[in-house]
Amino acid sequence: MAETDGRAGRPAPRKRADARRNEQTLLDAAARVFVASGVEAPVRDIAAEAGVGMGTIYRHFPTRADLIIAVYRHQVEACAEAGPALLASGLAPHAALTRWTDLFVDFLVTKHGLAGVMRSGNPGFEGLHEYFLDRLLPVCAQLLEAAEAAGEIRTDISAYELMRGAGNLCVGIEDDPDFDARRMVGLLTAGLLRPLTG
Amino acid sequence: MAETDGRAGRPAPRKRADARRNEQTLLDAAARVFVASGVEAPVRDIAAEAGVGMGTIYRHFPTRADLIIAVYRHQVEACAEAGPALLASGLAPHAALTRWTDLFVDFLVTKHGLAGVMRSGNPGFEGLHEYFLDRLLPVCAQLLEAAEAAGEIRTDISAYELMRGAGNLCVGIEDDPDFDARRMVGLLTAGLLRPLTG
DNA sequence: GAGCATACGGAGCGGCGTTCCGCTTCGCAA
DNA sequence: TTGCGAAGCGGAACGCCGCTCCGTATGCTC
Structure with missing residues (x-):
């Protein structure tokens, strides 16, 4: 602080x-x-x-959180910078959002237990939760808004919910070969798409 | 055992x-x-x-898990029985699946922290994970298969992944008014729908 | 080189899950 | 009714955890 x-x-x-x-x-x-x-x-x-x-x-x-933040600061930064880059790359906004989410998930799942600890209300790790939000939430929000503005996706899901949902889906992956977090997060982003039927 | x-x-x-x-x-x-x-x-x-x-x-x-199982056995049973009932009710399979998932999620979120503890690899709670799976996985699988057979949904998601995903989405809800687990699980099941475009 | 702010190490505290064992209580059989 | 083995009980004790605190050691400045 x-x-x-x-x-x-x-x-x-x-x-x-x-x-x-x-x-x-x-x-x-x-x-x-x-x-x-x-x-x-x-x-x-x-x-x-x-x-x-x-x-x-x-x-x-x-706090423990401060240590973890310091260790992973660079990678979080990279993830944050990837957002605008993807949007500028000419990809359709929803595709960019999907790609970015993949990056985020990859980051989480390659660190044993990071996701589990990042969720809110985990004593001793509040700071970590806060840091992720401060740094990545605006990025996610920007991607989300672009896709909403393009009319590609529904508008009732907040950036926080999406990030939190993706994060949650990555909890406890390490010891479970039958659960593919990436695919499940893909389901989540697919679910964002505005249904074509009325 | x-x-x-x-x-x-x-x-x-x-x-x-x-x-x-x-x-x-x-x-x-x-x-x-x-x-x-x-x-x-x-x-x-x-x-x-x-x-x-x-x-x-x-x-x-x-184990702690045995105690929790004993306390909630009735409600888990009710959830298990709701699956076939929904299928028999004349609802379209995907709608039935969505409803059932809602029931499952409601059960989880009304018990402080149950979801967080139900995930695999949580020391002292393995038995709980196992119990939920034994009892509810077949039910979920049945609903999923019906929806697949009807051609409503994609076929690359297993019942385990769906349940695990829904469970994970409910982790740590209690102290987070900004995160609506039910809506996020809705996204998940919506993402299951086969996209209408090629 | 002296003196002091800064930094260090690790014993110690309180909280947790879990084990273990001496004591109590139950219930059967005589 | 009584006696006694087995079943059940309570809680002290152990090991692991995060975190604090303070006597000691060290770098820095003058």
Whole structure:
């Protein structure tokens, strides 16, 4: 919330060298642990992997969510930027929306358990939920509006619902070979299409 | 699994009176606690509400899932029976499927957190997932097949995926007034419809 | 080099699910 | 009615978790 404080002056007093080093070490260690054990891995494991104490993690990343956000920031950014790009690519809006949703889902399913943790009301992860929404909701909304404006889809579904729905569909995929989240999200976007019959 | 043992003879040695009493007490207490705090309520709370010790719960219901199953058995049964009834009611198969899905979703969303816990891979709840599948999957499959046979819907979605998808969409609804699970599941079933265009 | 703000480590707290075992109670048989 | 083995009970205790707190160590500045 008050990370860089934004406002006047330069209140960030520059971190100590060992602190900056540790932060990077933690990010690397967390990334490794997330791949190996999923994003729900015990904080202790991450601390151990990084060779630091518990306190160090919590000082750099006050909540688990902050750590996860930091680890995946780049990829979320890429997903956010893909939205406008797809719209500008000449694809029909609904097709662009579908493609973008696929990207979003791919991002989620390739991170063990990220989806499960991203849903709202999951204690300790509210910040993650918020971050995803802040960053990706406008993108999704833009795609949705374009498709609505083109008359391709129904207008009673909000961007939030679509993202939340797609996210939910990706929960708990890792240990279930019989469930293809991508196809189900495809069903969801297909369901958006305005029925041709009256 | 080996509850009544099914097989020959009568190996169930009839329970003691106090045991039967306690089982009922527990069921009632659990139902109350589930309503008040959701199905993820601490086992201790249920024990306290029932006025029994921890051991008593675990003896009667070896896993949390067993307790939940016992509490909701009637309602699951009703949902299962609604499937054939809807098909026989003269509704078009896809309409019947949609209605049934609504019933299923209603059942899930009216129980705090049931959906979240029903997904596979949730430690301590595997049995619950299994039970829902055993009981409701055939029903869903029957509805799906009828709609497929009528040529109303696409054929590349399995009953399991549909149920799992609907279930997933209901996860974490309780604290999110902006997300209408019923409408999203409606999108899913609408997406099943065979597109009228080539 | 001295002194202090900054950062570190990990013991410790409270909450969870689950197990285990000494004690109590039931109900059958004598 | 009484005695006794088995069935059932309660809750302390264990291990795992996220998270906090504070005595100690370290980097930075003067």
